[in-house]
Amino acid sequence: MMYKITNTCGCFLLMMTLIYNYQCSDIFVNESARPEETVHKWGRTENFIPTREKQLNVQGRTRPNPKEASLNTVELINGRGYPFEIHSVTSSDGYILELHRIPYGRHKKMAPKVSGQPVFLQHGLMNSDNVWLLLPDALAFTLADAGYDVWLGNARGNTYSRRHVSLDPSQEDYWNFSFDEMGNYDIPAVINFVLTKTGSQKMSYVGHSMGCTMFFICMSLHPELNDKIDVMIALAPAVSMAKSTAPLMVNQAPFAPQIKFVFDLIGVRAYQPVDSFWNNLRKRYCEPNLFLRYSLCQNTLFSSSGDDYHSLDLNLLPIIDGHNPAGTSVNTAVHYAQNYMAGQTFQRFDFGVEENQLRYGQTTPPTYDLSKVTSDVFIFWGQSDKVSAPTDIAWLETKLGNLRNSIMIEDPLWNHFSFLFSADAKRVVYDKLIPFLPQPIL
Template sequence: MTYKITNTCGCFLLMLTLICNYQCSDVFVTQPNGTAVTAHTWERTGNFRSAREKRLYVQGRTRPNPKEASLNTVQIINGRGYPFETHSVISYDGYVLELHRIPYGKGKKMAPKFSRRPVFLQHGLMGSDNVWILLPDALAFTLADAGYDVWLGNARGNTYSRRHVSLDPSQEEYWNFSFDEMGNYDIPAIINFVLSKTGGRQMSYIGHSMGCTMFFICMSLHPELNEKIDVMIALAPAVSMAKSTAPLMVKQAPFAPQIKFVFDLIGVRAYQPVDSFWNNLRKQYCGPHLFLRYSLCQNTLFSSSGDDYHSIDLNLLPIIDGHNPAGTSVNTAVHYAQNYIAGQTFQRFDFGRQENLLRYGQTTPPTYDLSKVTSNVFIFWGQNDKVSAPQDIAWLETKLGNLRNSIMIEDPLWNHFSFLFATDAKRLVYDKLIPFLP
């Protein structure tokens, strides 16, 4: 089958996307495979060199530490003075997912096993769990200091979860997944693992963007798991994309079939990994200069969402670059494009008429039944969010089986990544969501 691209802008975007996303297969490193679940535990010791230096306060807030751009998640947690654990969870289709745990707050002692309140945090598209720990008063640390047992998830295919029990990331088959598999296979495995480790019957779930997508898919396809979630906090949930004005949707979604065809043709398997040529170039030569950040050096997260840097400390941008984008599969981005093109709906991956018939028993992809999401759901959304548009949030509110509240952030300029990186995030979001948790 051949594809024709007649739109000049589309051709340019396709070329730009290929340049920015191309990733040679020899970059992937084969790691030992195994089916055993592993766990490594460290207290606040000298296992890693501390990332902390003299704390500098600028206009009443702590200045980000630039050295954290080159540290991994556990090194950042350790450097901030918190205990941590690393766990590996195997999904039902063999993907090895890395979880990071902060069992208690700084300077506190481990609570008795059955008295802890586990809270699981799931990042969004092209991210990793570091998005919850980069701010000086980041959500993961805020929750740990408030007495919660914090678990940080990593979606399959990102920097920390690029393993499988039998497949290698250099194989095309490894990347044959979208957020459908993440919600259908990964989240159930993680919920059962966390509850098994903590000894509780319920846990809380906080998701941002695709982290909410995964949760709603899980509860739609496995409604029996609703009883294991006491509260779900949805930050900028990405479900219906019909009213999205984000560049990733408006400029690239109409060309998703052509882009995927070319990617398949030249062997591109990962979408926006952190170690791609373009991302390495940007990390090396781009500083926090505002002009560069809005042009050549803009991080894919911000350029894809159409976010500006409202309420973000520019000193944090090089640190964000050091970790993001963390990569995903091409199919994951295509799945969002399909939902955008399909209109105000929330549907499974479209494989084409014949493959859909084999997989779903119908020629079109079925929709997820959001009425089966009966957990207590609280939505936080921004008025200036171009990805999770207010109109799509309003549509989602009418579909959920047990929406408890929908909270609009009072800042009218609040956008998609403000939830993770804005200096006002603790005051406007984190301090307001904690009372909803058990």
């Protein structure tokens, strides 16, 4: 009887996942594709936003501007009164990544040359770089105003990084990647690009969730790059997933091979792009009220992580919907599922016995050697995080080659996306991580 029940649940989850994701199969073009290298001049560009409204201050806090739901990243930056640049970086395997730069703060005069300490911010699974910008006192703006030269990364396959030197995103081969390739190819390309552009010897790195996954893979496979990082700040790092209680892991990971098989069969390539049918429906008809947001209108980010809206201004939810989820490959989600099913470990993508032998020289996927991560690492983690569970964080602490400190957020309800969307994020996290960064050159 238990066997039948389990399989019934599995079939139900499989069908719900297919219905939820089928619309993603034909979403493959980045309509804002830009040339190989596009750099906007220093200063602010006024022609992006027709009417720049001041954000309202309510009960001592700034109310989110609902118009930001329809703005892209550079429009968000410009709308807050900050300068920006757009850059394209090509990885060694041909993926073209879009970076956005905030070279200095809102109140600093324009300068022909930026002298601030470069800090690179890398988002997590199904996100784009806008997650560092949505709060009124978001981390990217906080760092820029503190004197840092802020660079925002976009992982391959998301809204802004959906180009390749030879492959078209409508082709199946384009989507044959997971976070392994992001760490192995994308992060080395970005590090070298930022240091070349700024003329700096080192840069700081701040990652959230998969942004930490990518960094640890990069330093494990390319340990020479540790010397180019002065500090790495890991917010809710997603490495070992063994103790995760997130719905995405618990409910879908056991059926990941079957889900991937059917996705391959029907041609689903992208996983959760922002402009899918369901996401467009939610953006159009859902309002920021608790009943809808916990039922029909829950964003994939929250339904996948199991997060509630602790300390979150509900007016921010439609703006989050406007940008997230931002899409990735099916293989990226599968790779996390594999790590969850493998227990307390951190391993490369499992292609099956025969292809593992060809790729790795062994029948099972090798593990990443985290002892090779020798740059200074500071971890911030939440007690109520269902994705990056405290037990998995404790495991990670024992594996890193140079962990400087592990900081538990004092708020007992702090969860996975609180780091990005909580109204208390600046006070609880951002103001505490800045002292760990090298002082900017002012």
